[in-house]
Amino acid sequence: MAPKAAPSSSAQSQSSVQTLWSAYSEQTPDRLKFIDSFLLFIMLSGVIQFAYCVLVTNYPFNAFLAGFASTIGQFVLTASLRAQVNPENKSEFKDVSPERAFADFALGSIVLHFFVFNFLG
Amino acid sequence: MVSLRAVLWPLLALAGLASAKSSSGDNVLVILEPALDKSNFSIFFDGLKERGYKLTFRAPKSVTPQVIQDEVATFNHVVIFAPETKAYAQDITPQSLVQLLSLNTNLLIALSPKQTPLTSLALEFSLIPPPPGTPLVSHFPERDTPATIVPVRVPSSNPILSTTKAPVWFSGASHALGNNPRLVPILRAPAESFAADSTDDSGSIAVADAAEKGGEGLWAGSQMGLVTGFQVVGGARATWVGGVSVFSDEFAKKEISKGKKSGNQQFAQDVAAWTFQESLVLRIDRTEHHRVNETEPLEQYTTNDMITFTARISKYDGVKERWESYSGLKDLQLEFTMLDPFIRTALSPVAGKPGIYSATFRAPDRHGVFKFVIDYKRKGFTQLHSSTTVSVVPPRHDGYPRFLSAAWPYYAGAISTSIGFLLFSTLWLAGDVREMLMKKGKGLKRE
Numbered sequence: 168m169a170p171k172a173a174p175s176s177s178a179q180s181q182s183s184v185q186t187l188w189s190a191y192s193e194q195t196p197d198r199l200k201f202i203d204s205f206l207l208f209i210m211l212s213g214v215i216q217f218a219y220c221v222l223v224t225n226y227p228f229n230a231f232l233a234g235f236a237s238t239i240g241q242f243v244l245t246a247s248l249r250a251q252v253n254p255e256n257k258s259e260f261k262d263v264s265p266e267r268a269f270a271d272f273a274l275g276s277i278v279l280h281f282f283v284f285n286f287l288g
Numbered sequence: 289m290v291s292l293r294a295v296l297w298p299l300l301a302l303a304g305l306a307s308a309k310s311s312s313g314d315n316v317l318v319i320l321e322p323a324l325d326k327s328n329f330s331i332f333f334d335g336l337k338e339r340g341y342k343l344t345f346r347a348p349k350s351v352t353p354q355v356i357q358d359e360v361a362t363f364n365h366v367v368i369f370a371p372e373t374k375a376y377a378q379d380i381t382p383q384s385l386v387q388l389l390s391l392n393t394n395l396l397i398a399l400s401p402k403q404t405p406l407t408s409l410a411l412e413f414s415l416i417p418p419p420p421g422t423p424l425v426s427h428f429p430e431r432d433t434p435a436t437i438v439p440v441r442v443p444s445s446n447p448i449l450s451t452t453k454a455p456v457w458f459s460g461a462s463h464a465l466g467n468n469p470r471l472v473p474i475l476r477a478p479a480e481s482f483a484a485d486s487t488d489d490s491g492s493i494a495v496a497d498a499a500e501k502g503g504e505g506l507w508a509g510s511q512m513g514l515v516t517g518f519q520v521v522g523g524a525r526a527t528w529v530g531g532v533s534v535f536s537d538e539f540a541k542k543e544i545s546k547g548k549k550s551g552n553q554q555f556a557q558d559v560a561a562w563t564f565q566e567s568l569v570l571r572i573d574r575t576e577h578h579r580v581n582e583t584e585p586l587e588q589y590t591t592n593d594m595i596t597f598t599a600r601i602s603k604y605d606g607v608k609e610r611w612e613s614y615s616g617l618k619d620l621q622l623e624f625t626m627l628d629p630f631i632r633t634a635l636s637p638v639a640g641k642p643g644i645y646s647a648t649f650r651a652p653d654r655h656g657v658f659k660f661v662i663d664y665k666r667k668g669f670t671q672l673h674s675s676t677t678v679s680v681v682p683p684r685h686d687g688y689p690r691f692l693s694a695a696w697p698y699y700a701g702a703i704s705t706s707i708g709f710l711l712f713s714t715l716w717l718a719g720d721v722r723e724m725l726m727k728k729g730k731g732l733k734r735e
Contacts, residue, residue, distance in 0.1 A: 198719065205712050209705060216701045224694050234698030237705045245712075269716060276709050283702050288688055288695075 213238035237283040309340035311604040313364030321370040361391040371400030398532035414466030426481035454551030457539040460531015462512040472517035482508030566606035613643025
C-alpha cells in the first residue's frame with residue numbers, strides 16, 4: 168500500500184504547490200509581488216549570514232548582530248508595509264493610506280539602518 | 289653650566305672621599321661597660337676606624353652624649369657592649385632603643401648568660417633567651433679550651449658573611465629563634481652544643497635525661513642562634529650577639545688549630561658591615577610603565593594592552609662608597625594586583641643595561657584599579673617595596689578593531705539591505721508615478 172500511496176501523495180502535493188503558485192502569480196497585484204521579491208532577498212541574506220555565523224565564525228559578534236538585525240528589522244518593516252498596502256486588508260487599515268504606510272516604512276527603515284551602521288563597528 | 293660643573297666636580301669628589309662607609313652614615317656610639325677594657329677589643333674597633341667610622345665611647349651610666357636629642361638620633365649606629373649592665377642612664381631604655389631603630393639607627397647588641405634589661409628586649413625581637421646563667425656548652429670537638437668556649441663553623445651560603453671558611457670562637461648565651469620573618473640568622477649553634485648551667489659531669493645526667501625525652505626542656509642543637517640579625521620596616525638593622533667576646537682581641541688571635549687563625553676578626557667586621565647597612569643594601573631608584581612600543585606612561589590602560597614595566601635597582605657598594613646599578617637579583621617578581629595579583633611575573637634583568645629590570649605582560653581582560661607591586665623580601669637583603677596605581681578601563685566605543693576580514697559577510701549583508709531598501713523605495717515611488725500617469729492616460733482615453 169505504502170509504495171503506491173507515496174507517489175500519489177507526492178503528485179498531489181506537487182499539484183497543490185502548482186495550484187498555489189499559479190494562484191499567486193495570477194491573483195497577486197504586481198506591487199505586492201515586488202514587495203515579496205524584496206522580502207525573499209532579505210530572507211536569503213539573513214539565512215546566509217546566520218549560516219556563516221554558525222559554520223565559520225561569530226567574531227566579531229557585534230557585526231553579526233548588526234547584519235542579522237538589519238535583515239530581521241527590514242523584513243518586519245517590509246512585511247508590515249505589505250500588510251498595510253494589500254487591498255484585501257483595506258477594512259482593517261481604514262485610517263492608513265498606502266502613502267502613509269510607505270512613509271512609516273521609510274522612516275522606520277532609516278532609523279533602523281542608522282542603528283545598524285552604528286553597531287556594525 | 290659646564291664651568292660650574294668643572295668647579296663643583298672636585299668638591300663633590302672630596303665630599304665622596306669624606307662620606308660615610310655605610311649607606312646611612314659613619315658616626316658610631318659605643319656604649320662600653322666599665323668592666324670591659326677598650327683595649328681588649330682594639331682589633332674590632334681599629335677595623336671599624338680603618339673603614340672610615342668615627343667612634344665615640346660612653347659608659348652605660350654616663351649622661352652624655354645622649355643617643356636621642358630633640359627626637360633626632362645623635363648617631364647613625366649604636367654598639368652596646370654592656371652584656372652584664374643592669375642599670376643605664378635615663379636616655380637608654382628599651383623604648384628609646386626601639387625608637388632609635390625607627391629613626392634608622394642601627395644597633396649592635398651583645399648579650400650574655402646574665403639576665404639584663406637587654407635580654408628582655410631581645411624577647412620583643414622574637415629571640416627567646418634560655419634560663420639565666422646557662423651559657424652555651426659543647427664538648428666537641430675535643431680541645432684544650434674550657435667547654436664554654438666553643439668553635440663554631442661559619443655557614444658558607446650566608447650572603448652576609450664573606451667566604452672565609454675559618455671557624456669562629458664563641459662564648460656566651462645562645463637563643464632560640466621565634467618565627468618572626470624579619471629575623472636573619474647569621475650564626476647558628478653547633479649541632480652538638482647545648483645550654484647548661486654547669487660544665488661538670490654531674491650536670492650531664494640531667495642533660496642526658498632531657499635528651500631521652502625527645503629534647504624537651506633542653507636548649508640544644510643547631511636550631512639555636514648565636515648571632516642573629518633583625519631588619520625593621522624602615523630598613524634599620526639590629527644584630528644580637530650571644531657573647532661580647534666574639535669581638536675580642538683574645539678570640540681574634542686565638543688559633544683554631546695549630547697555625548690556623550680563627551675567623552673572628554673577619555666575622556666581626558662582616559657582622560658590623562651588615563648591621564651598619566654597608567652590605568646587602570638595595571633600593572629602587574625608579575619605576576616606569578608604558579605600553580609596548582611607547583615611552584610615555586599612561587594614567588589608565590585598556591584591557592588586554594601589552595604593558596612594559598621597568599624598575600631600576602641600585603645596591604650600595606661599601607668599598608667604592610656609592611650606589612651602583614645592580615643586576616644581580618634573579619628572583620625579582622612583579623605583581624599586577626587588584627586585591628589579588630591578577631598577574632605575577634618574573635621581573636628579570638635586561639641584558640646590557642645595568643640595574644634595569646623589565647617585564648612585559650598583557651593587561652588582564654578585566655577593568656578596575658590595579659597596582660604594579662614589587663615586594664622583594666629576602667633574608668639579609670633590604671626589603672624592596674614599590675607600588676604604583678593605575679586604572680585599567682575597557683576599550684572606548686571606537687577602540688575596538690575595525691574592518692575585520694572575518695566580518696565582511698556581515699558588512700555586506702548590512703550594506704546590501706540598505707542598498708536594497710534604497711532601490712526598493714525608488715522603484716516603489718517610481719511605480720506610484722507610473723500608476724498615476726497610467727490612470728491619467730486611461731482618463732484621457734476615456735474622454
